[in-house]
């Protein structure tokens with residue numbers, strides 16, 4: 096079954112064609128990161144306006160790269176939530192219009208569920224390949240193994256979810272304030288690094304570690320140069336990252352303050368003021384001998400520490416055999432390595448999507464859609480966007 100997936104929940108515009116929920120024929124993503132870097136975060140109106148102009152070329156490219164025409168497509172799926180209303184509207188409306196024009200079944204997809212289903216995606220195949228000829232469509236060798244513990248970590252969500260089977264989600268814990276990706280983005284802004292913050296912080300941290308190693312010092316030193324707080328929220332599987340973000344802000348602010356330079360907390364609400372403040376704060380920090388890259392490394396270590404330990408505890412308590420990562424922060428190499436180290440002695444495997452399927456993409460939308468369509472589900476063309484949509488949790 097060939098599904099055309101469409102994704103436009105935030106700043107990316109994506110279209111992909113996936114066979115049987117797993118095999119990639121094409122995956123096109125138009126990124127707006129350069130545009131939003133100027134503002135230190137996504138500007139919703141700019142994002143949706145940009146998506147209006149890119150969605151059709153992106154769709155055409157996805158069909159062309161897959162080497163297929165409309166006669167090959169069996170169903171269309173588009174994200175309907177959660178996300179930015181204006182952005183969601185672009186992809187959903189185009190998806191529904193195409194389904195009507197080509198008389199194809201349509202399915203609206205939950206973006207968070209799709210991040211989880213990115214773990215079902217495999218390599219690229221040709222249109223005529225018989226790679227996926229397997230009679231059991233619900234389970235194929237190499238698929239994630241239920242029940243699994245899923246850590247969903249994106250720009251807007253951080254949730255620990257027990258997944259007992261297709262579509263069966265139990266919420267164990269969630270962030271009480273900032274999402275993990277949001278913390279990466281905000282701290283990157285404080286440190287004067289680029290948007291999106293996750294890759295920028297990861298790169299800075301890697302550089303700090305390499306520098307120390309070259310000097311014959313241990314990489315561990317880089318990770319703990321600044322003693323940053325961890326919010327354990329013991330006895331729960333909830334997370335909290337805003338205290339950590341504030342601690343980083345105070346460190347930069349403190350150094351800036353010492354140098355008698357622009358020193359106002361209220362600047363946090365204004366992108367322009369923040370970057371002006373942080374640029375000055377960081378110049379001061381560098382003059383004061385503090386190192387932005389070491390601060391980035393210490394911050395990343397604090398986030399990874401909490402995410403890895405709490406996920407391992409949940410995996411142990413619920414006796415799962417596999418932990419699965421989902422969402423943009425799942426691309427983080429330190430998190431992957433640390434969690435692997437936590438789980439290996441317990442004989443629990445760790446699965447995560449290829450980097451290009453961690454951040455927003457349409458391949459994961461088509462993958463999630465496949466498993467709903469298998470269960471006979473479909474949406475009418477009156478489906479509306481749901482910006483505040485959550486995973487469909489069942490009660491514990």
Ligand code: KG4
Nearest residue numbers: 249250251276291292293423424427454455
């Ligand atoms: O899943 P995603 O692409 O979009 C949402 O659904 O929100 O996640 C985006 C988030 C951003 O906050 C970005 O900074 C973060 O994922 N991210 C990373 C990395 N790559 C992307 N965070 C940490 N390390 C990375 N390598």
Ligand code: ZN
Nearest residue numbers: 249423454455
């Ligand atoms: Zn996402």
